[in-house]
Structure formats: C-alpha cells, structure tokens
Amino acid sequence: MMYQIPMESLDRLLAAIAAQQKLYLPTDNTAGEAVYTEWTQGAALSKKLNTLRSAKDFFFPQIQNMAKFRREGKKIEVIDDRAEADDFCIFGVRACDVRSFDVLDNVFLADPVDTWYETRRKHATVISLACTRPGETCFCHTFGIDAAKAGGDIQCWETKDTFYLEPLTEKGQALADALIAADGELLTQCGADQEALVEKETERIHKILEKLPLYDLKAEDNRERELELFRSKKWKELSSHCLGCGACTFVCPTCQCFDIEDFNNGETVQRYRCWDSCMYHDFTLMAAGTPRLTQTERFRQRFMHKLVYYPKAHDGLFSCVGCGRCLRKCPIHMNIVKVMETLKEEKE
Amino acid sequence: MQNELKWRGLELLKDGAVDRILGWRAGQFVYDITPDVFTDPEDLEKNFIYNEFCGANLSKYLIAESAKEGKVAVFLKPCDTYSFNQLCTEHRIHRENVYVIGIECYGKVSVDALRQRGIDGITGIRSEMGSLKIDTIYGEESVPAMEVYAERCRNCKSKKHVVFDELIGADGEVVDDCDRFDMVEKLEQMSAQERFEFWRGELSRCIRCNACRNVCPACSCEKCVFDNPKSGVLNKAAADNFEENMFHIIRAYHVAGRCTDCGECSRVCPEHIPLHLLNRKFIKDYNELYGDFVAGESVGQMSPVADFTTDRDAEPSVVQKGGDQ
Ligand code: SF4
Ligand code: SF4
Ligand code: SF4
Ligand code: SF4
Numbered sequence: 001m002m003y004q005i006p007m008e009s010l011d012r013l014l015a016a017i018a019a020q021q022k023l024y025l026p027t028d029n030t031a032g033e034a035v036y037t038e039w040t041q042g043a044a045l046s047k048k049l050n051t052l053r054s055a056k057d058f059f060f061p062q063i064q065n066m067a068k069f070r071r072e073g074k075k076i077e078v079i080d081d082r083a084e085a086d087d088f089c090i091f092g093v094r095a096c097d098v099r100s101f102d103v104l105d106n107v108f109l110a111d112p113v114d115t116w117y118e119t120r121r122k123h124a125t126v127i128s129l130a131c132t133r134p135g136e137t138c139f140c141h142t143f144g145i146d147a148a149k150a151g152g153d154i155q156c157w158e159t160k161d162t163f164y165l166e167p168l169t170e171k172g173q174a175l176a177d178a179l180i181a182a183d184g185e186l187l188t189q190c191g192a193d194q195e196a197l198v199e200k201e202t203e204r205i206h207k208i209l210e211k212l213p214l215y216d217l218k219a220e221d222n223r224e225r226e227l228e229l230f231r232s233k234k235w236k237e238l239s240s241h242c243l244g245c246g247a248c249t250f251v252c253p254t255c256q257c258f259d260i261e262d263f264n265n266g267e268t269v270q271r272y273r274c275w276d277s278c279m280y281h282d283f284t285l286m287a288a289g290t291p292r293l294t295q296t297e298r299f300r301q302r303f304m305h306k307l308v309y310y311p312k313a314h315d316g317l318f319s320c321v322g323c324g325r326c327l328r329k330c331p332i333h334m335n336i337v338k339v340m341e342t343l344k345e346e347k348e
Numbered sequence: 349m350q351n352e353l354k355w356r357g358l359e360l361l362k363d364g365a366v367d368r369i370l371g372w373r374a375g376q377f378v379y380d381i382t383p384d385v386f387t388d389p390e391d392l393e394k395n396f397i398y399n400e401f402c403g404a405n406l407s408k409y410l411i412a413e414s415a416k417e418g419k420v421a422v423f424l425k426p427c428d429t430y431s432f433n434q435l436c437t438e439h440r441i442h443r444e445n446v447y448v449i450g451i452e453c454y455g456k457v458s459v460d461a462l463r464q465r466g467i468d469g470i471t472g473i474r475s476e477m478g479s480l481k482i483d484t485i486y487g488e489e490s491v492p493a494m495e496v497y498a499e500r501c502r503n504c505k506s507k508k509h510v511v512f513d514e515l516i517g518a519d520g521e522v523v524d525d526c527d528r529f530d531m532v533e534k535l536e537q538m539s540a541q542e543r544f545e546f547w548r549g550e551l552s553r554c555i556r557c558n559a560c561r562n563v564c565p566a567c568s569c570e571k572c573v574f575d576n577p578k579s580g581v582l583n584k585a586a587a588d589n590f591e592e593n594m595f596h597i598i599r600a601y602h603v604a605g606r607c608t609d610c611g612e613c614s615r616v617c618p619e620h621i622p623l624h625l626l627n628r629k630f631i632k633d634y635n636e637l638y639g640d641f642v643a644g645e646s647v648g649q650m651s652p653v654a655d656f657t658t659d660r661d662a663e664p665s666v667v668q669k670g671g672d673q
Binding site: 029033049053062135208211213214243245246247250251280282327328331332334335337338341 | 376486553
C-alpha cells in the first residue's frame with residue numbers, strides 16, 4: 001500500500017506525526033550542516049544529502065549513563081536510573097543509514113542483548129527518504145544498498161510536487177493507520193498511475209547513481225584472506241599520515257566501539273559509556289597496556305573490522321554502508337575507498 | 349606550478365640531495381589530497397599533486413620525518429613556514445635534516461565552501477582567471493575563487509616565507525591590512541552574556557573527535573593530558589556540555605603565544621567551529637599588551653608570556669615581587 005501527500009502539505013504531515021510521537025528530522029544548523037533535531041512548528045526538512053552525524057546517535061548515543069553505585073557503610077546499592085523510553089520517530093533517514101541499523105543490530109541485539117540499545121531501538125519508527133541528489137562520495141551501491149528504495153519502517157520519496165510514503169513493516173503500517181485515523185484527509189492512497197510515477201522516480205535516481213564516480217567500486221569478499229591482508233605491507237603507507245584523530249569513527253554510522261568508565265565523586269559512582277575509537281592510542285587499554293602499539297595497527301583495525309572481521313562474523317555483511325562521511329570529513333582525506341583500492345592492487 | 353614542484357622534487361631525489369620528499373598525494377577526486385612522503389621518483393612523477401586544494405600544513409609531520417635518518421625536502425606555503433619556525437623554536441624539528449622549499453600561494457579552496465553553496469556530485473574543478481569551473485554530475489557550476497577560499501586564505505596574514513632554503517615562485521610580503529581580527533573585535537564589543545551565548549552555541553556542536561587538536565602544530569605533546577587515564581583529568585566523555593566547551597578554552601590557553609594562526613584547526617573541524625577566533629583573541633591581546641608579537645616569525649624568539657620583563661609585562665609587580673608574596 002502506498003500513500004501520497006502534496007509537497008506543500010509536508011508540514012501538515014510532520015505535525016501529524018509529531019502529534020503521535022516525538023519526531024526527529026534533519027534540519028540545517030547555523031554552520032549549514034544537516035543535523036537531526038526534534039520537530040517543532042515551522043522546522044524545515046534539510047535539503048542536504050545527509051546529516052553530518054549519523055542516525056546511530058538515536059540508539060547508541062555518544063555518552064550514556066549506565067548505572068549508579070552508592071555506598072553506605074558496608075552496603076553497596078546499585079541504582080538503575082533509566083527513565084522509561086517513549087516512542088519516537090526518525091524522519092528522513094537515507095538508505096545507507098537505514099542499513100547501518102542492521103549492522104548495529106547484529107552486534108547490540110545479539111546475545112547478550114544490550115538493553116540500553118534495545119529499548120531505544122524498540123521504541124523507534126524509522127521513516128526513510130530516497131536520495132534525490134547523491135554526491136560523488138556516495139558508494140552505497142557497492143554494498144548492494146538502493147538509495148532509491150531506502151527501506152526502514154516506512155520508505156518515502158520526494159518529487160517536485162508530491163511526497164510518497166510506503167509502509168514496509170507492521171510498525172510502519174501502524175503509524176500510517178494512526179495518522180489516517182486522526183485525520184482522514186491527510187494521506188491519499190496511491191493508484192496504479194501514481195505508483196508508476198514512483199517507479200519513474202526510482203529509475204531517475206538509479207540513472208544518477210550510475211554516473212557517480214564510485215559506482216563501479218567493488219567490495220571484495222576477503223574473508224578467506226584475513227591473515228594475508230592483516231600482514232600486508234600496505235598498511236604502513238596507508239596509515240603513515242593518519243592523525244589518529246577519530247573524526248572518521250565518530251561520523252561513521254556503523255562504528256560501534258565504546259568505553260565504559262566510572263566517575264567517582266567519593267559517595268556515588270556514576271558508570272557511563274562513551275564512544276571510543278580504534279584510532280585512539282588508549283583504545284582497549286588494559287592493565288598490561290594496549291595491544292595496538294602504533295597508529296598503523298590502529299588504522300588497520302578500523303578497516304579490517306569494516307571489511308574483513310565484521311563480514312566474517314556476520315555472513316559476509318560489510319560494516320561499511322558507503323555513506324561517504326569519512327570521505328568528506330577526514331582532515332587528510334584518507335578513507336575506506338582508498339584502502340579498498342590499495343588492497344585490491346595488492347592482489348594484482 | 350605543479351610541474352615545477354614535481355620537477356624540482358625529482359631532481360632532488362635523483363641527485364641524492366634528499367632521501368624523501370614530503371608533499372601531497374593525489375586521491376580519487378580532484379580535492380581529496382593526502383599529505384605523504386615520496387621516496388621513489390616514479391611514484392612522485394605519477395602521484396604527486398599540487399593544486400588549490402593542497403591546504404594541509406605539512407610542518408607538523410616534520411616532527412616525525414626529521415627525526416628519521418637522512419634528509420627530507422618539504423614544500424611549505426608562506427603560512428606553513430611560521431609553524432615550521434615555531435616548531436624549530438620548540439626543538440621539535442631537527443632543522444639540519446630538512447630542506448625547505450618555499451612555494452608561492454594565492455589561497456586554497458575549501459570544498460566545504462563549495463558544498464555550502466549546494467554544489468555536490470563534484471567530478472572535476474578547473475581554475476580560470478580567478479574563477480573556478482566545477483564539473484558535477486548535475487552540470488557545470490562557476491564560482492569566484494575568492495569566495496570559496498578557506499577563511500584563513502580570505503584573511504591571509506602573510507605571503508612572506510619566514511624560512512626557506514629555496515623558493516619556487518615569488519616571495520611576498522606580510523599582509524598588514526588583513527581583516528583577520530574583525531570578528532574578534534565584534535566579539536569584544538558584545539556584552540559578556542552575548543559572547544557567552546555565541547561560544548556556547550558554536551562549541552555545543554563539538555563532537556570531540558579531536559581533529560583540531562591532532563592537526564595542530566602547536567599541540568605536539570606525545571600524550572595529551574585529556575587522553576591520559578593517569579592524569580586525573582581524562583576527558584573521554586565530558587560530564588556535560590559546558591565541560592566539553594572548556595576543553596577548547598583550555599586548549600586555546602595552552603597554544604597561546606605558540607599558535608601561528610595557521611588555521612588548520614578550523615579547516616579540519618567537521619562541525620565548522622570557528623576555533624581560530626579563540627586563538628586570534630590571544631594574538632590580538634598579546635599585540636596590545638606586549639607590543640607586536642608574531643609566533644614563528646623567527647627561530648628562538650620567546651613568547652611574551654614565557655619571557656617576563658619588568659618593562660613590558662602588563663603587571664610588572666608580579667614579576668618584581670614573585671608569585672605568592
Ligand atoms: S566507513 Fe566511511 S563510508 Fe563506510 S559507513 Fe563508515 S563513514 Fe560511511
Ligand atoms: S573497531 Fe574501529 S572500525 Fe570497528 S567499530 Fe570500533 S571504532 Fe569502528
Ligand atoms: S583516517 Fe582521517 S579521520 Fe580517521 S583518524 Fe586518521 S586522520 Fe583522523
Ligand atoms: S575538530 Fe571540531 S568537532 Fe572535532 S574536537 Fe575539534 S572542535 Fe570538536
């Protein structure tokens with residue numbers, strides 16, 4: 001079932017969703033970048049290709065309190081101070097970020113389930129949006145992602161005059177039903193003609209994708225070559241000028257590493273977790289030190305994880321979704337595409 | 349200019365005058381250039397690039413490069429030479445192992461500035477008489493180059509190389525009438541509350557990726573206190589947004605008097621936080637309090653706050669009496 005609404009009524013649609021549950025959408029910030037913000041009357045959907053920070057923040061925030069411990073005499077009290085989560089909706093998620101949720105789910109929802117992540121994930125409805133203007137840094141196609149059919153709970157398309165919605169999951173259909181129940185005039189069901197227009201828009205997007213410079217980039221299944229790639233001499237060259245800053249890991253929708261630390265104020269201990277980056281020298285620091293002594297080893301970890309370790313553990317699924325954020329944001333323009341190309345040369 | 353640089357690099361390598369060349373390596377697109385070291389003439393010939401996107405300041409890499417055996421030649425733009433001198437002053441670079449080739453610079457383009465104008469899907473860029481012709485998969489665009497220069501280039505402070513062993517192109521002059529303090533003045537004129545809000549707003553976007561710190565030639569500590577679990581001020585996660593903001597104020601204090609205003613911090617910030625304004629406030633204050641001082645202008649010069657004198661210090665009584673008396 002597909003629905004449509006005139007583009008000029010988009011605000012009405014957003015207001016209607018926000019009346020059901022908390023709604024987040026990409027808007028432009030003062031620096032001119034798109035960021036997810038909570039919808040308020042008048043908020044304009046960003047025209048940018050993608051948000052600077054990825055949508056993973058919703059499920060896996062940069063900093064998160066986990067528990068508190070309080071000591072009284074010989075007793076230690078453990079306090080779970082999590083608030084009950086409400087349903088919320090993320091609007092305008094691109095296909096690459098939608099796929100990134102699969103990548104994260106495989107880790108956080110596998111046994112033992114990460115309940116912090118699970119709660120947020122359960123309460124979220126993902127409304128995706130097809131890309132109208134992909135950029136040269138996009139290579140989602142490499143990983144079999146279709147930017148024109150973005151997936152999620154409801155997938156959408158925006159054309160010049162019409163906005164189309166297609167619920168894909170029960171959750172998505174439930175939201176659509178609730179919207180219709182609240183306002184019978186809001187959404188119109190699409191007929192065969194309109195569905196054909198969506199098909200045409202999909203083709204238009206596919207044509208653009210074909211023109212992208214990275215369209216032909218192939219991701220090779222390197223699961224069998226783990227040791228060989230691990231030992232490759234190329235890592236040294238590739239990493240030689242990496243600043244070890246971690247910008248690439250923080251903007252990446254699939255980077256999932258975190259550190260758990262305690263903050264002790266003498267009376268209570270606040271246990272929290274925060275994003276970590278394999279590019280940092282104190283990553284996985286243990287009493288005996290760190291297992292990756294040089295930037296080369298840290299750098300190798302990032303890309304081996306995306307291209308080899310993760311696929312090995314998850315049926316060949318890559319943990320890069322080709323969003324291009326690291327291509328845009330690395331201060332020295334080192335990135336996963338250059339790594340993939342270099343590793344390929346190695347084979348030739 | 350690219351050919352001149354390449355040709356000179358090849359000559360130096362083939363003559364054995366140097367062992368390595370620190371320059372820029374071409375990427376997938378016209379703008380995604382990576383700083384890199386070349387040892388093989390063939391590699392240099394094929395992959396060396398110099399264009400309007402070679403913004404990265406190569407000076408900081410010389411801390412590691414000059415500590416290696418043999419000699420390294422480096423291409424430095426005028427503003428990069430200040431960082432180089434400053435690092436020499438701080439004894440971080442082995443000067444005798446470096447051959448500095450100063451290169452003329454007209455300004456570097458910021459890809460972000462192109463994107464802010466809605467230009468995306470970039471497949472090629474050409475300079476033509478002060479304007480940039482940009483090929484995109486959506487058609488051709490044209491913009492005046494000056495408008496999409498990086499901030500530091502729009503407000504270039506010096507076209508003069510403060511150090512070089514040889515020059516390619518002409519040496520310029522210090523730009524006396526540059527407008528780099530305009531925004532600082534505007535901030536000074538704000539009320540304390542307005543200024544506080546300005547900075548809270550800008551700094552609240554920080555994702556603490558550390559790109560600004562790690563690219564900074566003045567931030568050359570082997571291990572930052574904020575990364576060191578033993579320091580007691582480990583700052584992997586800030587307790588709140590205000591603590592996060594303080595990181596930048598503390599960093600600005602730490603580099604004050606050593607920051608040459610090379611503009612790398614603002615260039616690399618993924619969140620476009622105008623970090624250079626913090627540094628420029630210090631530079632402006634130094635100039636006003638202690639007389640003109642330019643970090644990196646020469647090797648061996650002391651920053652006014654590291655070099656107390658009773659006649660110059662803003663509060664000479666402190667120097668005369670000593671600390672806690
Ligand atoms: S590695 Fe880069 S391109 Fe791949 S998902 Fe992460 S940020 Fe996107
Ligand atoms: S190991 Fe590195 S690449 Fe992999 S998720 Fe963690 S931070 Fe990202
Ligand atoms: S690859 Fe780039 S963004 Fe990532 S740590 Fe290295 S310099 Fe920073
Ligand atoms: S580069 Fe920008 S986002 Fe990253 S730590 Fe510095 S100010 Fe924050």
